[in-house]
Amino acid sequence: KEAIDDPFLTDPKRCPELRTLTAKPCNAETPGKGLAEFLTPNKMFYVRNHMWVPVVEEGKHELTVELPDGEEKSYTLKELKERFPTHKVTATLQCAGNRRKDMTDNQSKVTNGLQWTAGAISTAEWEGVKLKDVLADAGLKPDSLPEDAKHAQFTGLEAYGASIPMSKAVDPHGDVLLAFRMNGEELPRDHGYPLRVIVPGNVAARSVKWLRKIVISDEESLSQWQRRDYKCFGPNVSVPDWSKAKSIQEMPITSAITGISNPSLPKDSKDGKPISVEGYAYSGGGREIVRVDISTDGGKTWDQAELVDDQMNGAKAWCWKRWRYSGLKRDSGKTSVLVKATDEAYNTQPESYDAIYNPRGNLATAWHRVEIDSKA
Amino acid sequence: KEAIDDPFLTDPKRCPELRTLTAKPCNAETPGKGLAEFLTPNKMFYVRNHMWVPVVEEGKHELTVELPDGEEKSYTLKELKERFPTHKVTATLQCAGNRRKDMTDNQSKVTNGLQWTAGAISTAEWEGVKLKDVLADAGLKPDSLPEDAKHAQFTGLEAYGASIPMSKAVDPHGDVLLAFRMNGEELPRDHGYPLRVIVPGNVAARSVKWLRKIVISDEESLSQWQRRDYKCFGPNVSVPDWSKAKSIQEMPITSAITGISNPSLPKDSKDGKPISVEGYAYSGGGREIVRVDISTDGGKTWDQAELVDDQMNGAKAWCWKRWRYSGLKRDSGKTSVLVKATDEAYNTQPESYDAIYNPRGNLATAWHRVEIDSKA
Ligand SMILES: [Mo]
Numbered sequence: 001k002e003a004i005d006d007p008f009l010t011d012p013k014r015c016p017e018l019r020t021l022t023a024k025p026c027n028a029e030t031p032g033k034g035l036a037e038f039l040t041p042n043k044m045f046y047v048r049n050h051m052w053v054p055v056v057e058e059g060k061h062e063l064t065v066e067l068p069d070g071e072e073k074s075y076t077l078k079e080l081k082e083r084f085p086t087h088k089v090t091a092t093l094q095c096a097g098n099r100r101k102d103m104t105d106n107q108s109k110v111t112n113g114l115q116w117t118a119g120a121i122s123t124a125e126w127e128g129v130k131l132k133d134v135l136a137d138a139g140l141k142p143d144s145l146p147e148d149a150k151h152a153q154f155t156g157l158e159a160y161g162a163s164i165p166m167s168k169a170v171d172p173h174g175d176v177l178l179a180f181r182m183n184g185e186e187l188p189r190d191h192g193y194p195l196r197v198i199v200p201g202n203v204a205a206r207s208v209k210w211l212r213k214i215v216i217s218d219e220e221s222l223s224q225w226q227r228r229d230y231k232c233f234g235p236n237v238s239v240p241d242w243s244k245a246k247s248i249q250e251m252p253i254t255s256a257i258t259g260i261s262n263p264s265l266p267k268d269s270k271d272g273k274p275i276s277v278e279g280y281a282y283s284g285g286g287r288e289i290v291r292v293d294i295s296t297d298g299g300k301t302w303d304q305a306e307l308v309d310d311q312m313n314g315a316k317a318w319c320w321k322r323w324r325y326s327g328l329k330r331d332s333g334k335t336s337v338l339v340k341a342t343d344e345a346y347n348t349q350p351e352s353y354d355a356i357y358n359p360r361g362n363l364a365t366a367w368h369r370v371e372i373d374s375k376a
Numbered sequence: 377k378e379a380i381d382d383p384f385l386t387d388p389k390r391c392p393e394l395r396t397l398t399a400k401p402c403n404a405e406t407p408g409k410g411l412a413e414f415l416t417p418n419k420m421f422y423v424r425n426h427m428w429v430p431v432v433e434e435g436k437h438e439l440t441v442e443l444p445d446g447e448e449k450s451y452t453l454k455e456l457k458e459r460f461p462t463h464k465v466t467a468t469l470q471c472a473g474n475r476r477k478d479m480t481d482n483q484s485k486v487t488n489g490l491q492w493t494a495g496a497i498s499t500a501e502w503e504g505v506k507l508k509d510v511l512a513d514a515g516l517k518p519d520s521l522p523e524d525a526k527h528a529q530f531t532g533l534e535a536y537g538a539s540i541p542m543s544k545a546v547d548p549h550g551d552v553l554l555a556f557r558m559n560g561e562e563l564p565r566d567h568g569y570p571l572r573v574i575v576p577g578n579v580a581a582r583s584v585k586w587l588r589k590i591v592i593s594d595e596e597s598l599s600q601w602q603r604r605d606y607k608c609f610g611p612n613v614s615v616p617d618w619s620k621a622k623s624i625q626e627m628p629i630t631s632a633i634t635g636i637s638n639p640s641l642p643k644d645s646k647d648g649k650p651i652s653v654e655g656y657a658y659s660g661g662g663r664e665i666v667r668v669d670i671s672t673d674g675g676k677t678w679d680q681a682e683l684v685d686d687q688m689n690g691a692k693a694w695c696w697k698r699w700r701y702s703g704l705k706r707d708s709g710k711t712s713v714l715v716k717a718t719d720e721a722y723n724t725q726p727e728s729y730d731a732i733y734n735p736r737g738n739l740a741t742a743w744h745r746v747e748i749d750s751k752a
Pocket residue numbers: 048094095096097204205
């Protein structure tokens with residue numbers, strides 16, 4: 001009775017270092033400490049729950065795959081692990097609303113959604129079986145897909161749903177996983193225990209947690225999270241015609257400053273430590289970050305940050321790139337630091353928010369700016 | 377003797393409507409009339425030659441494929457056509473220097489390269505055999521590529537060379553062609569007769585013309601066009617360290633205004649025709665254009681252009697998207713029209729050139745601005 005009244009009562013305990021935006025459902029971002037590591041510790045991995053955390057007995061969990069002709073095939077977790085090769089893929093997940101607060105603060109209109117700062121993004125090594133292998137076993141051969149096999153729809157135990165195009169689902173270099181392990185541990189309950197989808201390079205909203213069903217269909221998932229929430233519109237559009245915009249799948253390039261070292265050391269300090277900044281840059285679709293530019297004069301001149309060469313598993317660059325920059329002057333007083341990144345397709349970030357504003361505040365990817373107060 | 381003194385003497389005659397930048401070698405851009413059509417007529421397709429046009433007798437042309445172990449296999453044109461299925465792929469080619477003049481005119485430093493306006497881009501339906509099929513026949517199976525098969529290097533008859541990563545060369549959805557026909561006609565001499573590479577979604581510099589050799593290697597082409605010219609750097613870098621930047625392959629998103637209709641009709645004209653603008657938007661990597669935004673107040677407010685639904689062949693959106701916009705006021709006098717586009721990964725264009733300046737003036741993709749003088 002209690003659990004019916006409040007389905008959140010059975011939610012797991014969370015790490016107090018997470019920055020909680022809402023408790024029911026739990027939405028909490030990764031603190032700077034967690035963003036500083038290449039692989040985010042599981043307990044500091046940002047949590048984006050649309051509802052409660054389902055209670056699952058592992059032995060009883062089953063995944064059902066439904067083909068366009070209505071044919072169904074079910075797999076227990078044990079069968080998935082025994083019948084298909086397991087793969088490890090390192091991938092960043094990022095909420096479409098990451099940095100939304102930055103958009104809200106830097107243009108004149110409201111945005112409707114959780115006011116994330118720069119921590120609705122994290123990276124893990126995921127372990128699981130490939131979606132394409134399971135679909136092939138269920139009867140979908142990639143070389144002879146039926147005409148109506150256009151989208152793979154995912155449904156979670158708590159009713160959340162989303163879909164991805166079949167081209168991504170069966171891409172041999174797409175690395176889409178049905179994952180049951182995260183950073184070498186069993187998948188935590190907040191992150192989809194016992195089974196979740198990982199769609200590397202796409203908005204995290206497609207990496208459905210607590211996966212119970214996959215439907216192969218000629219249309220996208222009917223859920224509001226596919227048909228409405230995760231879309232963008234022109235900056236003039238205040239009442240969206242949801243059917244007119246394309247669902248967010250691959251993510252655009254972004255970057256953020258997440259840490260400042262020794263900002264308050266005086267100019268004549270014998271300490272010797274430089275003032276430095278660090279952060280991440282990330283682009284969707286497996287497009288590698290090739291350059292991170294830093295400006296301390298409002299964008300008039302730029303210098304390049306050092307990119308950290310982290311090791312990862314996977315067919316493409318599915319991960320954020322960490323960067324560091326130490327070229328800051330000690331005696332500058334208040335300094336505004338700007339960051340922008342470039343990916344291997346040489347796409348860059350927009351300068352400001354006015355031209356990418358949308359009422360949902362999605363994809364807040366303008367140059368990131370942080371003020372540093374270094375003692376003169 | 378004469379041909380040795382001037383190898384350009386045997387170049388083909390060109391359409392006088394092309395806008396010629398240099399005659400030897402021929403570099404000429406597509407006029408507005410050609411940019412208005414989805415498929416650019418062959419005679420108006422922009423010409424980007426790095427040297428002279430080789431003189432080829434079709435019957436004698438041979439393509440040689442060299443594998444990492446040194447093994448070679450040769451194919452006459454006749455053999456290519458007979459032994460492999462032919463495919464039609466509609467693809468836009470765009471020079472890395474398209475719109476370079478716009479970059480030069482809109483920031484404070486010089487750019488070193490041909491001063492193209494918005495016409496170093498064109499679209500055609502290409503017909504040929506798939507590179508991956510030929511490579512498989514030559515001994516390279518996509519499922520068991522040798523470790524040292526990392527790049528496909530292409531060499532033309534005139535010594536031009538470039539390469540693409542193997543992941544693109546053998547991608548089943550990459551549509552890389554060895555093409556011998558263009559818009560239903562034999563490949564014109566200026567465009568690579570009798571055989572050229574078409575790398576959809578990548579900078580045109582990789583679509584090597586007059587193809588005579590393919591070398592599969594563990595490194596990129598050694599040519600200056602691979603190792604130097606077609607790269608970008610931070611806006612602060614005036615003396616590039618060429619080894620530090622990644623070769624341009626997939627192209628970033630761009631757009632341009634290419635035509636204005638009836639700009640000088642008076643406000644009270646009984647003619648009824650609106651003032652309208654039109655143009656193209658294009659993004660590399662097969663990423664479809666999902667929105668084109670227009671501003672007539674310098675970017676303060678925006679409206680959406682109508683996208684033209686053109687038909688194309690191919691696994692992805694390899695083509696430009698034509699757009700039209702009729703919301704211009706009759707009585708506005710001098711109006712500045714701005715365009716910017718968004719692709720399916722929701723990448724957008726940078727606002728201005730200062731932050732993407734590079735000494736070669738490559739990838740000039742800032743918002744495009746055109747002044748219209750409509751009578752008050
Ligand atoms: Mo999200």
